[in-house]
Amino acid sequence: MKAVGYQKSLPIEDAQSLVDFDAVKPEPSGRDIRVAVKAVSVNPVDYKIRKRAEPVEGDYKVLGFDAAGIVDAVGPDAMLFKPGDAVFYAGSNQRQGTNAEFHLVDERIVGKKPETLSFAEAAALPLTAITAWELLFDRLGATRGQSADPRTLLVIGGAGGVGSILIQLARNLTGLTVIATATRPESQAWCLDLGAHAVIDHSQPLKGQIAALNRDPVAFVASLTFTDQHYKDVAELIAPQGRFGLIDDPAEFNIGVFKAKAVSIHWELMFTRSTFQTADMGAQGQLLNEVSDLIDKGILRTTLDQTFGVINADNLKRAHALLESGKSRGKIVLEGW
Secondary structure, three states: OEEEEEOOOOOOOOOOOOEEEEOOOOOOOOOEEEEEEEEEEEOHHHHHHHHHOOOOOOOOEEOOOOEEEEEEEEOOOOOOOOOOOEEEEOOOOOOOOOOEOEEEEEHHHEEEOOOOOOHHHHHOOHHHHHHHHHHHHHHOOOOOOOOOOOOEEEEEOOOOHHHHHHHHHHHHHOOOEEEEEOOOHHHHHHHHHHOOOEEEOOOOOHHHHHHHHOOOOEEEEEEOOOHHHHHHHHHHHOOOOOEEEEOOOOOOOOHHHHHHHOOEEEEOOOOHHHHOOOOOOOHHHHHHHHHHHHHHOOOOOOOEEEEOOOOOHHHHHHHHHHHHHOOOOOEEEEEOO
16 A cells, blocks of 8 residues: 655655655554545644654654545444444554555544545544644533633634634634634634634734733633743733643743642643543544534534645645644645545
């Protein structure tokens, strides 16, 4: 089968940073299903892994987490899907990735593909939807329901993949006021179109911009990027007893600045359940099924922004380069072989 991977951690400009190669078609066992991959999307975690994780000498590491495709075969213990089912999912960081024609994944972290979306549109969603959902409801503890909530959620990095779905979840499934941050005019417009009540510029001090909006107290903060640059500013503007959630890897992060306000700190990593095979691992499959239903009801929409062509090394290099530049918005998807 066709696949894209690498043997050395190299800058994306290097010809060998990602290469096309032939791999052995994997066989499902246990609760695995084998998916014929139709489309994938690219996430920042892909290039972060490429930069730091080298495979065993002579082996290839295949990247990619998001995928949408058709179930091709199932393991002997699989109960949730059958060959021919259309699915979407975000995979596991403990296994080879989705940048391959066929991919194995535990059925418990897989959802049914939204019927109203193409494979490309569906592939944009799983990793960011899981991350945003877990961050908003499991970590920050936001209340589901449309009743008015006298609190504000600040989403730092609202135009990125996670921010793009987090804005929608918060606006459509809670009564929170949603303020996003973005720097470029097109990114600010993107956030407003997705449902943010207001957008501020995170290249400028945040506290004064928040005060000028005269909105409800910022009880929740979702820091999705550059946490090391913003957390001290957040400590000044967040409400007492607020909740601060983050998903990135800040080079410097002193939680002591939050002590006076008794602010709680919450890390989100969507790979935790699959990595540790937690008892509630199946919650991710259920979550994706709910997202699928919300998509089909017109409540949520895909965050696909650009399609970069077929799945191959050259197109994946373009996607990695754009993500590394920090100038992307929404999701980048590749489709077909």
